[in-house]
Every structure is written in structure tokens, then in C-alpha cells.
Amino acid sequence: MAIVASRPAAALDARTLTARGVELQGRQLHADAIQCFLQSLALKVDDAFTHYRLGVSFRDCGMKLEAAECIRTALLLGFDEALFARGLLVYMEREGCRWAAADAEWAALEAAIRARPEGAPLQVNPFVHAVLGDDPLAIRRVAEHYARFFQTFVKALPPRRAQRHGGRLRIAYLSADFYQHATAQLMVQMLESHDRERFEVTLVSAGPDDGSPMRRRLRAACHRFEDVRGRSHDAMARRIRDLGIDILVDVKGATDGTLLPVLAARPAPLQLNWLAFPGTSGASYIDYIVGDPIVTPLDHAAHFAEKIAQLPGCYQPNDSRRARPIGADRSAFGLPSDKTVLCGFHQSYKISAAVFDRWCELLERLPDAVLWLLQWNTNVRDSLLAAASARGIGAERLLFAPLLPLDEHLARLACADVFLDTWPCNAHTTAGEALWVGVPVVTLIGETFAQRVAASLLHQVGLDELVCSDEASYVDTVAALAQDSAKLAAVRDRLRKGCDAGPLFDGERFARDIEAMYERLWDRACEGLPPEHLKV
Missing domain, CATH: 1.25.40.10 (Tetratricopeptide repeat domain)
Known part of the structure; x- marks a missing residue:
């Protein structure tokens, strides 16, 4: 040892x-x-x-x-x-x-x-509230407590105003997840598609180098890859300032290894919250949250400390250069060939008692269906089998899948008939993966950012009818697909066409959209105007 x-x-x-x-x-x-x-x-x-x-x-x-x-x-x-x-x-x-x-x-x-006093700086855990809470204003308050905590010890750099400089707009993406990670998987093709004549792109990486092909793709996708792992937050902020970054995009948020102290130093004149954290940063030192008309409608502005900048499509990019298996052999993954496979490949914290109640209701209603779950950790199998038994569902109705590398995971996911979403936190990356391999997702939309992501994804592939507003319609929608093979086949055909022709898996189009947004935000800042909501 x-x-x-x-x-x-x-x-x-x-x-x-x-x-x-x-x-x-x-x-x-x-x-x-x-x-x-x-x-x-x-x-x-x-x-x-x-x-x-x-x-x-x-x-x-x-x-x-x-x-x-x-x-x-x-x-x-x-x-x-x-x-x-x-x-x-x-x-x-x-x-x-x-x-x-x-x-x-x-x-x-x-x-x-x-x-604790309202507005106090507190070392809380805002991610927990963002994904487990259903009150968007409470989620914002907790995020604001946390964002203020960093201001108690971070010394801001001297202010730098936004000024036109005649060169390429300098964009930096800040994260600790630039390796084989879900965030990197989502954004890599967008990075590869940036217009290098108009934008100078820097990745500021505070995370590990795993030596993966994904890490190599990320390095090749930018003008500059700044490996700052092990440096202090103050040193990271000073390096960003030295690089003359115009727009700093936080792609980490209040998750493990947060880099909010870097943003609290205000190294760039314009700072954005995007993609990694499913909700507001709560920070006065972040100007905009990047969203879309579904995850961040303007009538939800009170849910966010930042101003809303809407993209025309889904705020979530995707990588169309990854594997796209269709028609995989179920037997290779231990699945029955004669059963309807309802897939709930979620991190286990997303499976609440209410969600599991509805899933067990579906198993009662669909005697020829099985529920296919991830064995996300060492405890979840025993816990869920016991919960199923308490609800009258036998152990043979639940199947558990181990964690696999991405390509194998996608091949396996393609074997499912219907993907069952969760609430109050939807599947995000995994919902996009399910759609990519041709598996329809049935979701329940809510008031929080985290519970609107799957609805945004489905809208982009033309399947808004799979977005439900209450638990009863969620169960009915899943059951209708599972019991009608012709209807399921028709939905899957529309899904494939939506993936091929729609905007969700068009990384080049996403790059153009986010670049146009950056230019609009930068023009406004250079004119000396304060941040304001940017409607699509």
C-alpha cells in the first residue's frame, strides 16, 4: 500500500x-x-x-x-x-x-x-437542490448562498471593460471535464465546428488528462489548450486575464471541482453559465445563462440570477460523429427477445419513490414488459429489488445492466423499446443518447430547468407528443407505445428522420447558432449596455 x-x-x-x-x-x-x-x-x-x-x-x-x-x-x-x-x-x-x-x-x-439569514454566504451544495428540488425559486436562493460564499474570500481582478479590438473574438471554455466525460461528449463536435477565422477558442482545463481519444479530439478542436490543473483559482483567473479572453464560458458550474472561484475574480468582461449545471449559478459575477425557449423561457426569468440568452434550438449540443448502432442483438446483453423493454438508464439519484411507483404501475399494466436499469453503484440493485417487491413486482421483471464504455453503452441502449424519463431531474446526456440510437423518450415536464431538458430535446426531433404534463398521462403515453407495435414503429421512424434532418444532431449548425449569440452579447457589452435577456 x-x-x-x-x-x-x-x-x-x-x-x-x-x-x-x-x-x-x-x-x-x-x-x-x-x-x-x-x-x-x-x-x-x-x-x-x-x-x-x-x-x-x-x-x-x-x-x-x-x-x-x-x-x-x-x-x-x-x-x-x-x-x-x-x-x-x-x-x-x-x-x-x-x-x-x-x-x-x-x-x-x-x-x-x-x-440562516436571507442572502448570507453559505457553503451549501446547490447541485443537490437543482436536481432533487422542484421549487425553482428555492433552487435559486440556495445557488445564491453558494455563489456569495466565494465572494467572501476571492479578490476580484481590476475591472476590464468589453472593447472591440479588431481581431477574432476570444472565447474560453472553463471546465474540469475536458476528458472522457459526458460534458465533453456533448460539446466536442461543436468545438470542432467553430469558425476559426472569426473566433479564437481556448479550453481552460482544470481536470485530469486521461489519455483518451476524447482528450485528443478536444485538444485538436481549439486554438489553445491551457492545462491549469493543480494551479490555484487565483492563478487560473490571472492566466485567463493574461490571455485577453473576451467571453468566458463556465462549463462546470456548482458540481464537484467547481471553478466558481475563478469566475468570482472576474477575469473576463463577459461571463456565461452553460451546459454543465442544470440551473442558475446564483452568481452576480456571471452575466448570462445560455438556454433555449423551453429550458429557459423568458417567463421563468425570476428563476435565474443571470440574464437569459436563448439559442434557437436546444441549448444542449450533440456529437453526430459518434457511433450510431441500430438493431443490436438483444441476446448479447441478456435481454429477452419476446418482451417489451422499458429502459431507465439513469444515475440512481434521479429515481425517486414517485418515479418508481409509476414504473411499477407500468409493469402491472404491461405483463409482457421488463424494466431495464443501470447498476449505477453497489447498493442500487438490492434497494430497487426490495422496493419492487414491496410494490408487488417480482425480481424477474427488473434487469440490471453494468456500466460500459460509450460505444458499447450506445449499442446496448439501442435494444430498448421505450426510454422512461425521471423527474424532477430528467435524463440529459442519456436522453440525447437514446434519441440518437432510435429509442423514443417519454418525459414529464416541470417548472425547473432540470425537468425541462428532455422536452427541449424531443421538440428538436418533432416528438412533442411524448412530453407529458402529469404522471397519469406519462403512464398512459408509455403504455400506448408499448401496447401498439405499429404506433411504436411509426414513432421510431419519425425519430430517425428527426435525428437525420433536424437540428439536434447538427454540430455545425449549433456552432453557428452559439457564435451568433456570442456576437450579439459582445456587441451589446461593447456598447456599454448592461446584460439583458436575449430572446431567440
């Missing part, structure tokens, strides 16, 4: 063992980190920080419920970052599909946030 390479573990004190564990955690060596934390706790069992860090490594090893118990223990011991940890605890309980516990922790989290 890494920690005993130079000194026996017994010779190390608890603090040193925890520090070693944190170092290993930062290098993604979680099995070794777990051993360090356990040895540290053997010496000092009441250390809240070590329990929390142990929970983080369990989480990243896919052991979500074990992670939840560690985080719960850290809170009981008085962990300093209690609000952030409470959010993570809710998320871990949802990842393990332990819904009653998640609901109880959610109530405790909400009460703790409400007890």
Missing part, C-alpha cells in the same frame, strides 16, 4: 494518516485512501473530518450507503462544513435509493438553510 512505502503505518499518528488519505484521494487512489482513513480512525475514532473524507472515498468507489453512514457520523461529531455535508448526505441516500432516509435528511437540510 502507498502509505507504508516509507514508514510503518503504526508509526504514524492519526492526523498524518488522514493527511495521507486526503493526498491519495486527490490522486483518485480511493482504495488506499480508505485504508488510511480507517487506520486514522482506529487511533482517533471521533474525528469528524476523517469520517467525512472516508465517506467521500466510499462514494467514489460506488459504495453510496456506506458513504452516507460516514457523512452522517461526521455530522453527529460536529463536522465544520455541515450544510455542504448535509446536502451530500441527501444525495448519497438518493444514490442508494433509500428514499425514506433521503426525505428525512432533505427536511433537515431545508430547515438548516432556512434558519
Whole structure:
């Protein structure tokens, strides 16, 4: 093991063992980190920080419920970052599909946030609210607490006004996900399609180099690839300022490895929130959120701290250069050839008790159907089988699929008959993947950004009738497709035509649209006008 390479573990004190564990955690060596934390706790069992860090490594090893118990223990011991940890605890309980516990922790989290002064800077976890909450104004308030937190310690750079300079418009995309990651998968063809005569594109990468073909595509797709991993947020901001970036696009948001402190320094005169985070940044230092008429209608402006900049099509780009398998052999993936396959390939936190109730209702209504789910972590299979049994559904009706590399995942996904969406957080990347391989998606639209994404995707391929406004119509729509093979075939045919001829999978068209938006925003800023909603 890494920690005993130079000194026996017994010779190390608890603090040193925890520090070693944190170092290993930062290098993604979680099995070794777990051993360090356990040895540290053997010496000092009441250390809240070590329990929390142990929970983080369990989480990243896919052991979500074990992670939840560690985080719960850290809170009981008085962990300093209690609000952030409470959010993570809710998320871990949802990842393990332990819904009653998640609901109880959610109530405790909400009460703790409400007890703080309105507008206070708080180290909360806004992603949890964005994907699990259904109140858009509450989601905004939590995001604003978090965005203000960074302003308490980030020193802004001297202001730089937007000014025309006669050269190419300098765009920088800032993220820690420029490798084989869902965000990169979505945006790579758009990057490759940028007009290099009019735009100078920089990728500012704060994440790992995984050596993947995706990483190589990203490097080749831009004028400049700035690898800033390991640098301080202040150094990242200064580098962006030194490059003279005109428009800085945050493609990370308040997710793990957030780069909001970089944006809080205001390195660019115009700063945008786009794609990675399903909702508002809550930040006064971000000027616009990039959306579309469905995910960010102007009558939802109060849901966002930023001004809304609408693209004409879906805000989500897609890559039409990836594999597109059709008609894969079901037997290769352990699927029955004579059953209707209802697919719910979601991260498990998206599967709420209400969603699972409707899925079990569908299984009762469709005796020849099976429910095909991802085995997203080590806990989800047992949790969902128990939940199904409690609802009168036998274990043979649920099939679980392991995680696979992207090409294999797409080939497998093409075997499904209907993709079942979730709420209040829809499938986003995966919904686009399902449509790409010819599987219709049935969704339930809501008031939050996260619950409007699939509706936007479906609109672009001409299948608005698969967007439902209530749970009953959702069940009826799925059942109607599953019970009528001719209707299902007709929908799939329209889907294929919509993918081929429509805008959703046209990366070049998306590049032109977002470039036109950038130019409109930049012209306005150069005229000295404040940010204002940009209708499509």
C-alpha cells in the first residue's frame, strides 16, 4: 500500500494518516485512501473530518450507503462544513435509493438553510437542490448562498471593460471535464465546428488528462489548450486575464471541482453559465445563462440570477460523429427477445419513490414488459429489488445492466423499446443518447430547468407528443407505445428522420447558432449596455 512505502503505518499518528488519505484521494487512489482513513480512525475514532473524507472515498468507489453512514457520523461529531455535508448526505441516500432516509435528511437540510439569514454566504451544495428540488425559486436562493460564499474570500481582478479590438473574438471554455466525460461528449463536435477565422477558442482545463481519444479530439478542436490543473483559482483567473479572453464560458458550474472561484475574480468582461449545471449559478459575477425557449423561457426569468440568452434550438449540443448502432442483438446483453423493454438508464439519484411507483404501475399494466436499469453503484440493485417487491413486482421483471464504455453503452441502449424519463431531474446526456440510437423518450415536464431538458430535446426531433404534463398521462403515453407495435414503429421512424434532418444532431449548425449569440452579447457589452435577456 502507498502509505507504508516509507514508514510503518503504526508509526504514524492519526492526523498524518488522514493527511495521507486526503493526498491519495486527490490522486483518485480511493482504495488506499480508505485504508488510511480507517487506520486514522482506529487511533482517533471521533474525528469528524476523517469520517467525512472516508465517506467521500466510499462514494467514489460506488459504495453510496456506506458513504452516507460516514457523512452522517461526521455530522453527529460536529463536522465544520455541515450544510455542504448535509446536502451530500441527501444525495448519497438518493444514490442508494433509500428514499425514506433521503426525505428525512432533505427536511433537515431545508430547515438548516432556512434558519440562516436571507442572502448570507453559505457553503451549501446547490447541485443537490437543482436536481432533487422542484421549487425553482428555492433552487435559486440556495445557488445564491453558494455563489456569495466565494465572494467572501476571492479578490476580484481590476475591472476590464468589453472593447472591440479588431481581431477574432476570444472565447474560453472553463471546465474540469475536458476528458472522457459526458460534458465533453456533448460539446466536442461543436468545438470542432467553430469558425476559426472569426473566433479564437481556448479550453481552460482544470481536470485530469486521461489519455483518451476524447482528450485528443478536444485538444485538436481549439486554438489553445491551457492545462491549469493543480494551479490555484487565483492563478487560473490571472492566466485567463493574461490571455485577453473576451467571453468566458463556465462549463462546470456548482458540481464537484467547481471553478466558481475563478469566475468570482472576474477575469473576463463577459461571463456565461452553460451546459454543465442544470440551473442558475446564483452568481452576480456571471452575466448570462445560455438556454433555449423551453429550458429557459423568458417567463421563468425570476428563476435565474443571470440574464437569459436563448439559442434557437436546444441549448444542449450533440456529437453526430459518434457511433450510431441500430438493431443490436438483444441476446448479447441478456435481454429477452419476446418482451417489451422499458429502459431507465439513469444515475440512481434521479429515481425517486414517485418515479418508481409509476414504473411499477407500468409493469402491472404491461405483463409482457421488463424494466431495464443501470447498476449505477453497489447498493442500487438490492434497494430497487426490495422496493419492487414491496410494490408487488417480482425480481424477474427488473434487469440490471453494468456500466460500459460509450460505444458499447450506445449499442446496448439501442435494444430498448421505450426510454422512461425521471423527474424532477430528467435524463440529459442519456436522453440525447437514446434519441440518437432510435429509442423514443417519454418525459414529464416541470417548472425547473432540470425537468425541462428532455422536452427541449424531443421538440428538436418533432416528438412533442411524448412530453407529458402529469404522471397519469406519462403512464398512459408509455403504455400506448408499448401496447401498439405499429404506433411504436411509426414513432421510431419519425425519430430517425428527426435525428437525420433536424437540428439536434447538427454540430455545425449549433456552432453557428452559439457564435451568433456570442456576437450579439459582445456587441451589446461593447456598447456599454448592461446584460439583458436575449430572446431567440
